[in-house]
Amino acid sequence: MTQARLMDGTALARRVVGETAQQAARITERTGTAPCLATVLVGEDPASVTYVRMKQNRCRAAGIASRRVALPAHTSTAELVGTLRELSADPGVHGILLQHPVGDHVDERAAFEAIAPEKDVDGVTFASFATMSFGLPGFVSCTPGGILRLLDEYGVDPAGKRAVVVGRSAILGKPVGMLLLARDATVTYCHSRTRDLSAAVREADIVVAAVGRPRLIHGQDLKPGAVVIDAGYNAGNVGDVDFDSAVERASLITPVPGGVGPMTIATLLEQTVAAAARQLGV
Ligand code: NAP
Numbered sequence: 001m002t003q004a005r006l007m008d009g010t011a012l013a014r015r016v017v018g019e020t021a022q023q024a025a026r027i028t029e030r031t032g033t034a035p036c037l038a039t040v041l042v043g044e045d046p047a048s049v050t051y052v053r054m055k056q057n058r059c060r061a062a063g064i065a066s067r068r069v070a071l072p073a074h075t076s077t078a079e080l081v082g083t084l085r086e087l088s089a090d091p092g093v094h095g096i097l098l099q100h101p102v103g104d105h106v107d108e109r110a111a112f113e114a115i116a117p118e119k120d121v122d123g124v125t126f127a128s129f130a131t132m133s134f135g136l137p138g139f140v141s142c143t144p145g146g147i148l149r150l151l152d153e154y155g156v157d158p159a160g161k162r163a164v165v166v167g168r169s170a171i172l173g174k175p176v177g178m179l180l181l182a183r184d185a186t187v188t189y190c191h192s193r194t195r196d197l198s199a200a201v202r203e204a205d206i207v208v209a210a211v212g213r214p215r216l217i218h219g220q221d222l223k224p225g226a227v228v229i230d231a232g233y234n235a236g237n238v239g240d241v242d243f244d245s246a247v248e249r250a251s252l253i254t255p256v257p258g259g260v261g262p263m264t265i266a267t268l269l270e271q272t273v274a275a276a277a278r279q280l281g282v
Contacts, residue, residue: 146263
């Protein structure tokens with residue numbers, strides 16, 4: 001069998017961000033207001049600081065203003081909720097991103113629910129999850145949204161296909177399964193209690209790996225010709241799929257890095273500009 005074709009997330013993200021920048025410029029020209037994303041960071045976790053800085057840089061490059069709210073590590077749930085409510089009510093802010101983790105002492109769910117659904121460009125609220133699950137218009141969780149965009153770009157129609165999602169987190173595994181279901185795939189979720197992961201994966205026309213365990217899924221686990229989406233990102237730039245063996249068996253595969261990662265941020269920017277357009281009435 002020939003090697004799988006690579007799904008180039010870097011190239012697609014560049015195009016999506018380019019289109020988003022044009023849309024941002026149109027909004028700014030017509031309304032005199034640039035789309036604005038507020039990023040809220042609690043504490044100084046180095047990885048979170050880097051992620052937030054990266055998101056702000058990408059915003060700037062796309063003509064999106066960003067407002068950085070940095071709160072001390074000891075911020076209470078009530079204080080964080082208060083900040084998020086203020087941002088939700090602020091007409092100068094169109095999208096809100098709460099960087100997680102927020103610390104064990106904070107009720108993360110309460111914080112997420114303080115984000116107004118029309119500004120929930122990271123797709124973390126119950127309201128966003130519900131609209132996404134029903135296939136209704138709204139904001140989706142960014143990595144799952146980016147994954148669906150990649151599938152569309154490469155002509156993979158989930159309808160009628162067997163999709164296996166490995167991982168069931170609220171921001172990644174669960175929503176990507178719901179998006180695939182809304183697109184008429186037959187979806188199976190696997191997780192840490194799944195008994196025979198290889199057997200489940202072998203059934204899949206589409207595999208989404210969203211675990212955080214380096215090279216958990218091997219080429220021999222795949223059905224020949226499967227489409228493989230590796231959302232995992234582990235130390236040493238390694239995904240959840242053993243790329244070298246999987247590329248020999250799959251028909252399409254995302255590289256790590258350069259597959260899913262760039263699409264996450266592109267989706268965030270796109271949804272921020274869409275939120276601004278709606279709120280500014282253009
Ligand atoms: P998470 O919250 O830790 O969830 C991991 C999931 O994997 C859980 O559902 C867990 O099952 C399951 N799991 C753990 N060990 C397993 C095993 N041996 N077999 C099968 N399932 C197993 O992680 P996450 O936030 O979803 O992130 C997952 C990966 O995606 C990480 O590598 C992360 O860095 C990456 N990620 C990438 C992006 C991006 O933009 N590219 C964005 C977000 C996350 P239980 O539910 O039973 O515990």
